[in-house]
Amino acid sequence: MTEELCFFNKSSLVIKAPKKSPLALRLVVLAFAMVCGVYICSICIKQISPHTTTANFMNIRVFDQPCNTSGIKPEDMPYVHFPNPETFSREECACNPVRDFAILSMQRSGSGWFETLLNSHINVSSNGEIFGSKARRANISAITQTLDKIYNLDWFSSASKNECNAAVGLKWMLNQGVLEHHEGIVEYFKKNGVHAIFLFRRNLLRRMISVMANSYDKSNKPLNGTHKSHVHSSTEAKVLAKYKPTINATTLMAELKHVDDRAARAIGYFKTTRHIVVYYEDVVKNPSKLREVQAFLGLPYRDLTSRQVKIHSGPLSNTVENWEDVQKLLEGTKYESFLRADY
Numbered sequence: 001m002t003e004e005l006c007f008f009n010k011s012s013l014v015i016k017a018p019k020k021s022p023l024a025l026r027l028v029v030l031a032f033a034m035v036c037g038v039y040i041c042s043i044c045i046k047q048i049s050p051h052t053t054t055a056n057f058m059n060i061r062v063f064d065q066p067c068n069t070s071g072i073k074p075e076d077m078p079y080v081h082f083p084n085p086e087t088f089s090r091e092e093c094a095c096n097p098v099r100d101f102a103i104l105s106m107q108r109s110g111s112g113w114f115e116t117l118l119n120s121h122i123n124v125s126s127n128g129e130i131f132g133s134k135a136r137r138a139n140i141s142a143i144t145q146t147l148d149k150i151y152n153l154d155w156f157s158s159a160s161k162n163e164c165n166a167a168v169g170l171k172w173m174l175n176q177g178v179l180e181h182h183e184g185i186v187e188y189f190k191k192n193g194v195h196a197i198f199l200f201r202r203n204l205l206r207r208m209i210s211v212m213a214n215s216y217d218k219s220n221k222p223l224n225g226t227h228k229s230h231v232h233s234s235t236e237a238k239v240l241a242k243y244k245p246t247i248n249a250t251t252l253m254a255e256l257k258h259v260d261d262r263a264a265r266a267i268g269y270f271k272t273t274r275h276i277v278v279y280y281e282d283v284v285k286n287p288s289k290l291r292e293v294q295a296f297l298g299l300p301y302r303d304l305t306s307r308q309v310k311i312h313s314g315p316l317s318n319t320v321e322n323w324e325d326v327q328k329l330l331e332g333t334k335y336e337s338f339l340r341a342d343y
């Protein structure tokens with residue numbers, strides 16, 4: 001097919017060259033036809049070659065010895081994988097077991113920070129909010145196709161570390177199709193042994209303030225005209241913390257309850273999958289929480305680090321415009337503790 005195409009181009013050009021033209025012109029036309037032919041052939045070959053090499057490579061791998069799984073506990077077997085990516089070779093790590101995970105969270109709950117911590121582990125690749133794109137979560141087949149690609153290590157993002165990954169995943173907000181398509185996702189998680197890591201924030205009042213401040217930042221951009229959801233210096237954090245939102249007292253209680261219910265619903269849906277629930281506040285207070293997360297993912301233990309700096313620190317009363325109203329509303333309710341908690 002390639003060959004035919006090349007000859008066709010050449011001959012048609014040669015035929016079209018006027019017969020009575022001077023020799024020089026004929027030579028120019030001939031040279032032009034040859035250059036075109038070579039160029040087209042080289043493109044054809046380039047397009048074909050990656051497929052040929054992948055095919056060869058896969059043939060070799062099919063006849064490879066299966067990985068030795070004697071070191072893996074029988075109860076862990078459904079949760080480990082030996083992916084065979086299409087886009088690269090895992091080389092000497094081909095038989096390192098890989099676990100699939102998803103960080104299920106809500107906006108402004110510390111999941112960005114949590115993900116940078118996990119990604120500071122040499123064997124972890126968490127690829128960010130992949131389902132922020134609507135097309136990828138349009139229906140369950142779009143979702144599972146995307147997950148297949150991520151868990152086969154064929155998804156490339158700034159976080160991907162390739163060969164020697166021991167855990168691969170993404171950050172996934174509940175409002176990015178998780179609740180909407182929960183049945184299909186739970187089925188996929190169970191079938192493929194995906195680890196669900198719920199990351200929630202206990203203090204939903206602090207979360208609400210962060211949501212309001214972040215949306216203010218989106219429209220006003222006090223940091224030299226750029227919107228920043230996360231910052232890396234305390235000067236930037238101070239600029240962003242200057243804005244004090246006014247909380248709508250009419251809807252406050254209902255909104256807190258709504259967010260609370262969504263988290264509980266999500267945990268309920270996924271209770272039959274392998275999962276853990278992590279609270280942002282616990283990770284802040286006690287870094288050994290991260291040890292638990294690493295054990296859950298079967299990772300060799302490492303100290304994890306992040307460069308992110310907290311935006312709203314200090315007592316909550318300084319971060320809200322109408323603090324007294326908020327205080328009056330929450331005193332004596334089950335959300336009362338939100339008023340005093342440090343984080």
Ligand SMILES: *[C@@H]1O[C@H](CO)[C@@H](O)[C@H](O)[C@H]1NC(C)=O
Pocket residue numbers: 068069070071
């Ligand atoms: C698998 O690995 C174990 C050690 O983890 C070793 O004792 C065993 O002989 C290996 N089995 C095969 C078939 O290579």
Ligand SMILES: *[C@@H]1O[C@H](CO)[C@@H](O)[C@H](O)[C@H]1NC(C)=O
Pocket residue numbers: 135136138139141142
């Ligand atoms: C699912 O969504 C994708 C992306 O929007 C679309 O191309 C595909 O046709 C949809 N499939 C079904 C079964 O609806």
Ligand SMILES: *[C@@H]1O[C@H](CO)[C@@H](O)[C@H](O)[C@H]1NC(C)=O
Pocket residue numbers: 093096097122123164165166300
């Ligand atoms: C983690 O990554 C290192 C370096 O790439 C590699 O040598 C090691 O085998 C990996 N560990 C696991 C458990 O995959």
Ligand SMILES: *[C@@H]1O[C@H](CO)[C@@H](O)[C@H](O)[C@H]1NC(C)=O
Pocket residue numbers: 222223224236239
């Ligand atoms: C804004 O830009 C100026 C100069 O480009 C820089 O010195 C300053 O630190 C920036 N401020 C912030 C808040 O990023």
Ligand SMILES: *[C@@H]1O[C@H](CO)[C@@H](O)[C@H](O)[C@H]1NC(C)=O
Pocket residue numbers: 248249250251
């Ligand atoms: C509070 O929310 C309600 C319902 O959305 C709205 O009608 C009302 O105007 C809001 N109040 C303030 C002060 O923004």
